[in-house]
Amino acid sequence: MDENIQIAESLISKWDSETTANACSTSSLFSGNRQEAKEYLQVIKHLQSAMHYFVAHNPSSHKLVRSQTLMQTAMKRLEKEFYQMLKTNREYLDPESVSTHSYSSRASRASLSDMEDDSEDEFKFTDLKLIADCMIASGYGKECVKIYKIIRKSVVDEALYHLGVEKLSLPVIQKMDWDLLEIKIRSWLHAVKTAFKTLFYGERILCDQVFSASDTTRETCFTEICKEGALTLFAFPENVAKCKKTPEKMFRILDLYEAIADLWPETESIFSFESTSVVRSQAVNSMIKLGEAARTMLVEFEAAIQKDTSKSGLPGGGIHPLTRYVMNYIAFLADYSGSLSDIVADWPLTVSSPLPEAYFGSPESEDNISSPIAIRLAWLILVLLCKLDGKAELYKDVSLSYLFLANNIQYIVVKARTSNLKFILGEEWAMKHEAKVRQYAANYERMGWSKVFASMPENPTAEIPLAKVRNSFRQFNLSFEDACNKQSSWVVPDQTLRDEIKISLAKRIVPVYRAFYENYRVSASREVRFAPDDLGNYLSDLFYGTGGSGSVSSHSSSHSSQRGRNR
Structure with missing residues (x-):
């Protein structure tokens, strides 16, 4: 036991910044000779064994007092190392970096024997865990945890700030212009995904690794670091759901609902502690309120359809x-x-x-x-x-x-x-x-074409009196021209439907008219105004809503002039 104390005093004093001005006191124990860091943690373990021995066998021994003083000095050094490690290695310890690396299995079993084998970035996690284990085992867990909470909460809070997360009360949100609130919602949708996929996830991994020796400590640390930020995030959609509900806001409400639903597995996993159950409850409550808002908006949307009061045809x-x-x-x-x-x-x-x-x-x-x-x-x-x-x-x-x-x-x-x-x-x-x-x-x-259909004979190839033939042509001319002129401003926007209607009309009109035309165009030439091929052209001009461009008058006059020249 005496030898343990002597070895501990030699190494601990070497790294005591308050009693020596050598280079060791100002440099990092864990950034240089890692063998010495390993020895430093080892002598603390042996010093603790000596303290237990004297407490049990000679509690009044001055060696116990000496050991306690050395232990305090060693803990101050580890406190400083722990603080510096957390502060200066944020490049490796920011939640995004942590969440994208698989350190959990390695760090959870980290021991002094692992120190030589760690990679450049991996040893940061291992060292933090080793220091935390040592301080907790030595009875200085509170000091270690306090430093960790302060540093890591500042990291999380800063990250949330840069993501645009802010506490917005219900009255503030209710008074907000919808355009501005929609911007806030878009910002939130990005922030909540990043927060749960990287920020909170990475912080949970780091807590689990550093304090793997104590379930209570890792739960306490993570809860105090992340609970407040998570509650702020999940309170926002609930407040939005309580605002005035109109159909045009529906899709942002559904965006919020969908985001929380999609992140529910991460929420359950990351905030699985009993002390973070309030985060899970807030997420569920927000989804309930958003669902109620969506239902209300569906009812309002149906009512808006029912209340449409336009009184004129399109x-x-x-x-x-x-x-x-x-x-x-x-x-x-x-x-x-x-x-x-x-x-x-x-x-x-x-x-x-x-x-x-x-x-x-x-x-x-x-x-x-x-x-x-x-x-x-x-x-x-x-x-x-x-x-x-x-x-x-x-x-x-x-x-x-x-x-x-x-x-x-x-x-x-x-x-x-x-x-x-x-x-x-x-x-x-x-x-x-x-x-x-x-x-x-x-x-x-x-x-629309009943008069046109009725103007043509049922059997166009049958023997028909000339007077009746001439009357049929006259009736067809009038009814076809009237139908085309009247419908020249009508529209069928869908091309497929437009073509189907035109084809159907052409099939019903052109073949019958063609047969009638071929049989009687000579005998009733004065009454013939349309050639069979012209009918398709007139029909093809319909349903574009072009007014006069689809009318028959200009076409028919042109056709009549051409027919006169032919005669």
């Missing part, structure tokens, strides 16, 4: 602004199907009347339409369709009302097929609505 029967707005909104909602599925899972749809079975399919169907999110989004589209039915009635021309419905439902189907709605609503839903488009297009043809 010129040309094109896509109504309400259709564009609602479908763009719902398509964006589909991008958040995962989060929305959670939000509406236990929120059944309640309406005054049951949903039409023809709309949703039979109850036995295994179609995705049975999922809560699919039912919710399909219902919103059904509300839109009901509003469109009402707007179609505003048109004085019935055929234009059918064209309007065909256009708008086509837009709905295309939007569904070209967005994530296709995975939610399913193929059966899309096919049913495509059938509705065809039905309305057929109704448009029947109503």
Whole structure:
């Protein structure tokens, strides 16, 4: 025991900055000869053994007092080394660096024998753990922990500050202009991901490594260093959720919800201590409040559709602004199907009347339409369709009302097929609505071209009296010209639907007219105004909403002049 004390006194005094002015007192014990650092920790261990011996066998011995003095001196030195190591090696100890390296298994079993084998950056972790183990074992754990908490909390707080994390109370957020709050939300979305993927994760690894010898110490340290910052982060979305709820804020609410949900595995893992359960609770509470806000906004969105009060039909029967707005909104909602599925899972749809079975399919169907999110989004589209039915009635021309419905439902189907709605609503839903488009297009043809169809004989190749032939040509000329002129301002924005309607009209009109034309163009030449090939040209000009450019008058006059020159 005497020898242990003598060896300890020699080495500890050598590194005592208060009693000597040699180079060792001002340099770092762990940055130079690592063998000497190993010996320094070893003599402290032996000194502690000597102290235990004298306490048990000769508590009044002056050697015990001498040993205690040496131990205090050694602890001050290790305190200084620990502080300097934490302060000067932030390049290696910042959470991002820690989180991207696999030091945990190495550092958790670090011992004096590992010191020669450590790599340049790895020994920083090992040394911190060895010093912490030594100080805790020597009864100086409080001093070690105090230094660690001060240094590491400043690192975490500084990192959060640079990420733009700030404490914003509910009154401050509620008074904030939405444009500014949206900027804050975008900043938060970046900050929370970085904080959990690198900052808190790296800090948890470092705490677990440095204080692996004491579960209580590592929990206390990590909690005091990171709990406050994590609570500040998770309090922000809850406060945002308590602000005024309008449909246009929905997607930022879902962004916040999705971010917390995506980070939940990290939250549970990093803040797994009992003392950090408040962080987990705050995360859950924020998600609950955000979910409630999203539900409220869905209700408000449906109400906004119902309250649309435009009283005039859209010129040309094109896509109504309400259709564009609602479908763009719902398509964006589909991008958040995962989060929305959670939000509406236990929120059944309640309406005054049951949903039409023809709309949703039979109850036995295994179609995705049975999922809560699919039912919710399909219902919103059904509300839109009901509003469109009402707007179609505003048109004085019935055929234009059918064209309007065909256009708008086509837009709905295309939007569904070209967005994530296709995975939610399913193929059966899309096919049913495509059938509705065809039905309305057929109704448009029947109503809009009925006089043209009626003007042509049922059997154009049969023997028909000349007077009746001439009358048929005259009726066809008038009805075809009237239909083309009247519909020259009508539109079909979707190219596929436009081509389908034109092809269908051409198939019903041109072949019959051609046969009639070929049989009687000579005998009734004065009444013939259109050649069969011209009809397709006139039809091809329709549905662009160009007004006069699609009219027949200019074409027909040109054709008549050409026919006169030919005669």
